[in-house]
Amino acid sequence: MATGSSTAAQRLAETIASAREMVDAARKDGAMVGLVPTMGFFHEGHLSLMRAARSECDFVAVTIFVNPRQFGEGEDLERYPRDPERDLELAAAAGVDLVFMPGGEEMYPPGFETAVTPGATASGLCGASRPGHFSGVLTVVAKLLNIFTPGRAYFGWKDAQQAAVVARMIDDLNFPVTLRVLPTVREDDGLAMSSRNAYLGPEERRQAAVIYAALEAAREAVLAGESDVATVRQLIADRIGRMPLVEPEYIEIVDARTMQPAARAGEGTLAAVAARVGAARLIDNIHLGREEPK
Numbered sequence: 001m002a003t004g005s006s007t008a009a010q011r012l013a014e015t016i017a018s019a020r021e022m023v024d025a026a027r028k029d030g031a032m033v034g035l036v037p038t039m040g041f042f043h044e045g046h047l048s049l050m051r052a053a054r055s056e057c058d059f060v061a062v063t064i065f066v067n068p069r070q071f072g073e074g075e076d077l078e079r080y081p082r083d084p085e086r087d088l089e090l091a092a093a094a095g096v097d098l099v100f101m102p103g104g105e106e107m108y109p110p111g112f113e114t115a116v117t118p119g120a121t122a123s124g125l126c127g128a129s130r131p132g133h134f135s136g137v138l139t140v141v142a143k144l145l146n147i148f149t150p151g152r153a154y155f156g157w158k159d160a161q162q163a164a165v166v167a168r169m170i171d172d173l174n175f176p177v178t179l180r181v182l183p184t185v186r187e188d189d190g191l192a193m194s195s196r197n198a199y200l201g202p203e204e205r206r207q208a209a210v211i212y213a214a215l216e217a218a219r220e221a222v223l224a225g226e227s228d229v230a231t232v233r234q235l236i237a238d239r240i241g242r243m244p245l246v247e248p249e250y251i252e253i254v255d256a257r258t259m260q261p262a263a264r265a266g267e268g269t270l271a272a273v274a275a276r277v278g279a280a281r282l283i284d285n286i287h288l289g290r291e292e293p294k
């Protein structure tokens with residue numbers, strides 16, 4: 001599809017210049033612009049962000065870019081699932097105004113050399129197991145915020161550390177945008193929706209549900225009075241250990257804002273898990289308190 005073509009009311013941009021033109025035209029009328037950055041292969045988690053943006057903004061832009069800078073050596077960049085045609089249809093059905101789908105060279109032309117470096121928020125959890133990952137995330141998010149200058153940007157709690165790292169960057173570098181972080185959308189058995197769930201075979205898919213079951217069990221234990229971090233981590237490990245195809249990479253209790261290890265489990269803390277299940281690396285988290293963290 002050519003740059004600037006449209007499906008119903010939705011438009012597609014493949015260059016930064018055309019995306020800017022369309023969003024600037026919308027903003028001339030005073031529109032509140034909402035931005036939903038994604039890597040595509042949409043599921044209900046992505047669509048929930050688009051619907052929230054649709055209800056809170058006048059103009060909704062979704063970006064689809066499998067950002068090479070956030071993938072490490074030997075990770076799944078090449079086989080990351082893609083289905084742009086289906087994505088465009090789903091975005092149109094969710095009422096999205098503009099889909100930005102740039103190629104790699106459009107975002108990182110020859111000579112590109114600048115990167116945003118995160119701080120301590122990115123040091124543990126996925127930052128520890130995926131060196132450079134959050135620098136890649138922040139660099140592309142900074143570019144997208146500068147391309148669209150949205151009033152609101154939408155992210156999911158599913159990637160809690162990503163949301164925390166982006167929140168810090170927005171504060172630290174004074175991006176004039178309000179961050180909206182929305183709840184994790186799950187399959188019926190609790191598995192967090194993820195494009196990477198497509199990697200799972202049937203038995204792996206069945207066993208993967210233990211991740212959320214373990215997180216829920218941890219939350220129940222904490223709400224019932226348990227606050228010892230080692231005990232809560234062990235409870236999660238034991239539960240996950242019942243499913244041999246699920247191999248935890250980390251199980252941590254962290255402060256929901258700073259992502260630093262928490263002294264006690266409870267209000268304002270998260271239990272966060274990364275696990276390998278077959279070819280997939282899955283992450284999930286749960287808040288260990290009654291109030292959702294802000």
Ligand code: AMP
Nearest residue numbers: 038039040045155156158159184185193
């Ligand atoms: P991705 O395409 O995986 O990079 O995700 C794009 C955005 O959707 C990120 O802000 C994710 O946190 C969010 N997201 C991914 N999965 C879910 C989910 N199951 N529920 C809610 N948001 C999600």
